[in-house]
Amino acid sequence: MATKKSVSSLKEADLKGKRVFVRVDLNVPLDDNLNITDDTRIRAAVPTIKYLRDHGARVILATHLGRPKGVTPKYSLKPLVPRLSELLGIEVKMANDCIGEEVEKLVAEIPEGGVLLLENVRFHKEEEKNDPEFAKKLASLADVYVNDAFGTAHRAHASTEGVAKYLKPSVAGFLMQKELDYLVGAVANPKKPFAAIVGGSKVSTKIGVIESLLEKVDILILGGGMIFTFYKAQGHSVGSSLVEEDKLDLANTLMEKAKAKGVFLLLPTDVVIADKFAADANSKVVPASSIPDGWLGLDVGPDSIQTFCEALDTTKTVIWNGPMGVFEFEKFAVGTEAIAKKLAELSGKGVTTIIGGGDSVAAVEKVGLADKMSHISTGGGASLELLEGKQLPGVLALDDA
Numbered sequence: 001m002a003t004k005k006s007v008s009s010l011k012e013a014d015l016k017g018k019r020v021f022v023r024v025d026l027n028v029p030l031d032d033n034l035n036i037t038d039d040t041r042i043r044a045a046v047p048t049i050k051y052l053r054d055h056g057a058r059v060i061l062a063t064h065l066g067r068p069k070g071v072t073p074k075y076s077l078k079p080l081v082p083r084l085s086e087l088l089g090i091e092v093k094m095a096n097d098c099i100g101e102e103v104e105k106l107v108a109e110i111p112e113g114g115v116l117l118l119e120n121v122r123f124h125k126e127e128e129k130n131d132p133e134f135a136k137k138l139a140s141l142a143d144v145y146v147n148d149a150f151g152t153a154h155r156a157h158a159s160t161e162g163v164a165k166y167l168k169p170s171v172a173g174f175l176m177q178k179e180l181d182y183l184v185g186a187v188a189n190p191k192k193p194f195a196a197i198v199g200g201s202k203v204s205t206k207i208g209v210i211e212s213l214l215e216k217v218d219i220l221i222l223g224g225g226m227i228f229t230f231y232k233a234q235g236h237s238v239g240s241s242l243v244e245e246d247k248l249d250l251a252n253t254l255m256e257k258a259k260a261k262g263v264f265l266l267l268p269t270d271v272v273i274a275d276k277f278a279a280d281a282n283s284k285v286v287p288a289s290s291i292p293d294g295w296l297g298l299d300v301g302p303d304s305i306q307t308f309c310e311a312l313d314t315t316k317t318v319i320w321n322g323p324m325g326v327f328e329f330e331k332f333a334v335g336t337e338a339i340a341k342k343l344a345e346l347s348g349k350g351v352t353t354i355i356g357g358g359d360s361v362a363a364v365e366k367v368g369l370a371d372k373m374s375h376i377s378t379g380g381g382a383s384l385e386l387l388e389g390k391q392l393p394g395v396l397a398l399d400d401a
């Protein structure tokens, strides 16, 4: 696995009284009323924060939430404060920005063991541009940099990569370390047959990753929103389903490549379609090749679930990223829940099951099967990039061990 072999750990840093800038990934799903629907990422961030508090550090937490373009109230981190405070057992303070005078003042007031949460770093466009001046401003807030945001380690942004250039020491948090140890370890030499299940809606991100997975896996199962790009590439009508027109050629190439490499590529043969994108939509099951105009595919059908489960029965390692359908709507959660149950059953039989991605993890949590899986990763894109053998910028930027 071509990622940095070992990064400097939190345990090596001098923390007493130090201001520690901790990049966490608290990009959790929120419902329309801004309630947290899955707090996995918040809970996963707790061990590092607790360790820092126990060692007398002054903790500054930074994260993004969603993909806001500028300051957007619905992406404020305010709804996260109560849960974070509850999990840490202290009152977490929050700043209205992540840089500037007011933030500097609040940082100066953090007591030893105290925690200050900065506002969404993506409210500044400089974050995603990895602007050096912005990174310097973030760095100037602290004495030590800890990156525990595994879920965002594949982004070379100011708070995940740039800041490490200006703030030393720069070390990995416990979550980052655990994810790297597990994912690199488990997939460098997977027990075979090795299957990947890829779904979800981030088509443009994932379709490229599939190409690399074809080099490693024996079985590749596709579901979720991305399948319609493949169907369209095959000349099927897809109604109003999600399609990325500029990825049609790539979809065809991938199907040919799978054939040439002897990878068993499974696309759903039937889909659950809806007359609108809503929980109360009318729905029916149709063959994947006959989606009528005006309808959109929102889940995989029963025949596909059966075929997928039979294929999974033959495996020894399975990695799953992205739900099979719009699982947030009960009617279209069947495929995702069936896969979750299958993987839980396989884990009990000694198969290594790795789940990655905010929404896939949320789906597994929803059916209460998270503790049955071998490893639940807090990063979807990040875990896939690791699988691809890519270097993660957020890891590369940290000090060597």
Ligand SMILES: Nc1ncnc2c1ncn2[C@@H]1O[C@H](COP(=O)(O)OP(=O)(O)O)[C@@H](O)[C@H]1O
Pocket (backbone or CB within 6 Å): 199, 200, 201, 202, 203, 223, 224, 225, 226, 242, 297, 298, 299, 321, 322, 323, 324, 325, 326, 327, 328, 356, 357, 358, 359, 360, 361, 380, 381
């Ligand atoms: N057929 C589909 N059409 C539209 N959206 C879909 C479809 N299937 C799944 N999704 C959506 O994909 C989203 C998750 O995608 P993604 O972010 O790529 O997954 P993850 O977070 O697990 O990596 C979910 O909100 C789900 O509703």
Ligand SMILES: O=C(OP(=O)(O)O)[C@H](O)COP(=O)(O)O
Pocket (backbone or CB within 6 Å): 025, 027, 066, 067, 151, 152, 155, 356, 357, 358, 359, 378, 379, 380, 381, 382
């Ligand atoms: O949710 C995330 O990614 P994931 O859905 O691939 O797990 C991370 O927080 C990164 O978010 P981004 O894909 O907006 O950079």
